[in-house]
Amino acid sequence: MTLPIRQIAERLAQNAEAVCRHYLDNGRKSGRHWIVGDAYNTKGRSMFVRLAGPTYGPGAAGKWTDAASGEHGDLLDIIALTLNISLSEAREEALRFLSLPSTARKPEHQPVARNSSQAARRLFAASMPITYTPGETYLRRTRGITCSLVVPALRFHPRCYHLTDTGRMELPAIIAAITDNAGDITGVQRLYLAPDGLHKAAIEEPRRSLGDLLGNAIRIGAVTDVLAAGEGLETMLSIRSLLPHMPVVACASANHLGLFTPPPGLKRLYIAHDHGRAGVAAAEQLRAVATAAGVAVGLLTPPGKDDWNADLRAVAADVLHRLLAHQLAREDMSILPAPSTASS
Secondary structure, three states, rough: OOOOOOHHHHHHHHOOHHHHHHHHOOEEOOOOOOEEOOOOOOOOOOEEOOOEEEOOOOOHHHHHHOOOOEEEOOOHHHHHHHOOOHHHHHHHHHHHHHHOOOOOOOOOOOOOOHHHHHHHHHHHHOOEEEEOOHHHHHHHOOOOOOOOOOOOOOOOEEEEEEOOOOOEEEEEEEEEEOOOOOOOOEEEEEEOOOOOOOOOOOOOOOEEEEEEEOOOEEEEEOHHHHEEEEHHHHHHHHHHHOOOOOOEOOOHHHHHHOOOOOOOOOOEEEEEEEOOOHHHHHHHHHHHHHHHHHOEEEEEEOOOOOOHHHHHHOOOOOHHHHHHHHHHHHHHHEEEEOOOOOOO
């Protein structure tokens, strides 16, 4: 028997705060309301969602009003708007969120193209903050990352689809936004994990990209005139852990590192390469392109035989900082942490 829309909305209203924390995570709780910019999960304060009240009627929990636009609705509308899906699809998403049986037989509309930028943006919007998730566990405990993970590019999805030859499965995954120089999301990279977050998922290719990667990258930190670029997310989070004030980009693969488009106005580019043949070749390719554009290029070469993340976990931080001091230009020495914090 199909559960009526009204009953689903009432179930959502009974869990209004949990719904808001999941789908409107750019907002915050204030008394009996959740405050956010709008129904699309934009940061701000113009929209109010009631967290307490009757399950239906005037003053009901889950009802929202946008003071700036005059729009209003319920939590089912929120799910549809934040994920950019139809009301029918939102109904099925709500059933999944509430752990209720789904009655869907066939989607009313064709899904977006599987490998499109639109699909990537939808997946990123459906994800949650990475803190206090298996995604943070993997980066902190398994990869030794110490820099802040509260950055716009990093999110987590507890049940991300993974397609196989025989169907699809749901796995937890780190979802990293890939953006262009204007800041628009063109793709995502998914890193599938074991349920406890201590390892990658036991599948053939746990790292998958989606959307338009050419020239684009995962970006962490605001770029002014200096930037560090590298191949993998863990590599560049390692650089960020050693140099917390250095903006970094991860290009998702060696091939895409070589094809990265440096942002306009950049003066100095550091390429954090690994020791593999593909990584060295990509670094040389990017160096040639950046140099031709008038950008000064330096290499950040890890001391070990692998990459910067392996050295982050195996070599003392003060040793790595001394090495980086010899690889940075004089004008960027201020990026190095002070001696009192270098090992923290």
